[in-house]
Amino acid sequence: MVNNQIIDGRKVANGILAELADQVADLKKAGWGPKLNSITIGDVDAVQLYVRNQKRSAEKAGLLFEEHHFPADTTQEQMLAAISAMNADPRVTGIILQRPVPHHLSIKQLQAAIHPLKDVEGMHPASIGNIVYNEVELGPCTAMASVELLKRTGLKLAGMEVVVVGHSEIVGKPIAFLLMSEGATVTVCHHMTRNLSVHSRRADALFVAVGKAGLISGDMVKPGAAVIDIGINQVTLADGTTKVVGDVDYESVLPVCGWITPVPGGVGPVTVSVLLRNAVIGAQRQRKHYERLFGSNPTAAQ
Numbered sequence: 001m002v003n004n005q006i007i008d009g010r011k012v013a014n015g016i017l018a019e020l021a022d023q024v025a026d027l028k029k030a031g032w033g034p035k036l037n038s039i040t041i042g043d044v045d046a047v048q049l050y051v052r053n054q055k056r057s058a059e060k061a062g063l064l065f066e067e068h069h070f071p072a073d074t075t076q077e078q079m080l081a082a083i084s085a086m087n088a089d090p091r092v093t094g095i096i097l098q099r100p101v102p103h104h105l106s107i108k109q110l111q112a113a114i115h116p117l118k119d120v121e122g123m124h125p126a127s128i129g130n131i132v133y134n135e136v137e138l139g140p141c142t143a144m145a146s147v148e149l150l151k152r153t154g155l156k157l158a159g160m161e162v163v164v165v166g167h168s169e170i171v172g173k174p175i176a177f178l179l180m181s182e183g184a185t186v187t188v189c190h191h192m193t194r195n196l197s198v199h200s201r202r203a204d205a206l207f208v209a210v211g212k213a214g215l216i217s218g219d220m221v222k223p224g225a226a227v228i229d230i231g232i233n234q235v236t237l238a239d240g241t242t243k244v245v246g247d248v249d250y251e252s253v254l255p256v257c258g259w260i261t262p263v264p265g266g267v268g269p270v271t272v273s274v275l276l277r278n279a280v281i282g283a284q285r286q287r288k289h290y291e292r293l294f295g296s297n298p299t300a301a302q
């Protein structure tokens, strides 16, 4: 069936935020109000824009959000020290390390330095393994958001043929694991895949996370398929103005597909809401952990 439905990411994102209100209120009452620290290193304009979106949504949901910006020439040792100070600060319940980081730094080592209980993206090596064990409550935000949007179509994921294009550790790979845990049959494509369209045309659901505008055209999509476009690309138009587009050629794919997520207004806003949901889950886990060890906080409001 071809029904060309556009999935409204902003609506889904607002729904997730609204569900957090009671949980945030509970945490605050117990003296565990969530506080998320964001780390950016160097100046990447696009990342600053996302951080602003994260801050705005965090405040809407009642979470504290603190930006920590470091210059591009910060050393690995300085970053490890800054992360360790945040790990030790009991007021900080979550830490997000914004990607990308400058090339001279090891992102893997920085990610591993964040305490697993404060790792709101589930990217610590100890946390990312959870999704392999089908523990999928908290996971990398974009991957979680993308799978959540597919679920909103109402399609049955068990047994579904799904193709994921792109296999980065933060997006493509976790999407594949999350889908496997839902019972889908998953094919993962990347830059060495010989004939992308042979795979993409078989997909009942197609996830695209590459970073190449126009990579997927209408002739590469199975009629009626659900298309989840994760890419974010800034393109310059003939008149010199710029605009943000996904990896999917929207005009040619829309008439063929059953569902599509637009860019902007699709995966992006849901990613931000999932980050905040993760931040709330993280604070709840810390509360439980410390209450188990030390009892409840006697100074909390009754």
Ligand SMILES: NC(=O)C1=CN([C@@H]2O[C@H](COP(=O)(O)OP(=O)(O)OC[C@H]3O[C@@H](n4cnc5c(N)ncnc54)[C@H](OP(=O)(O)O)[C@@H]3O)[C@@H](O)[C@H]2O)C=CC1
Residues within 6 Å of the ligand: 142, 165, 166, 167, 168, 169, 170, 171, 172, 189, 190, 191, 192, 193, 196, 209, 210, 211, 212, 230, 231, 232, 233, 267, 268, 271
């Ligand atoms: N909406 C959101 O919330 C977010 C959006 N994004 C966007 O998603 C996109 C992907 O991000 P990210 O995963 O971090 O990017 P990476 O650059 O880390 O990964 C890109 C992936 O695409 C694969 N690839 C490259 N060229 C091709 C090709 N021609 N055909 C098939 N696969 C190819 C690469 O494979 P190989 O490694 O083999 O070269 C790699 O696995 C970007 O546009 C980014 O801006 C990212 C995060 C959040």
Ligand SMILES: Nc1nc(=O)c2c([nH]1)NC[C@@H]1CN(c3ccc(C(=O)N[C@@H](CCC(=O)O)C(=O)O)cc3)C=[N+]21
Residues within 6 Å of the ligand: 047, 050, 053, 096, 097, 098, 099, 100, 121, 141, 142, 232, 244, 263, 264, 265, 266, 267, 268, 269, 271, 272
């Ligand atoms: N550790 C880490 N985790 C991330 O999840 C992460 C990251 N690093 N680095 C950068 C990418 C990108 N990202 C987005 C967040 C929000 C929107 C978003 O809100 N987009 C809106 C607005 C877009 C616009 O106005 O241009 C939309 O698509 O409608 C997009 C992209 C998270 N990322």
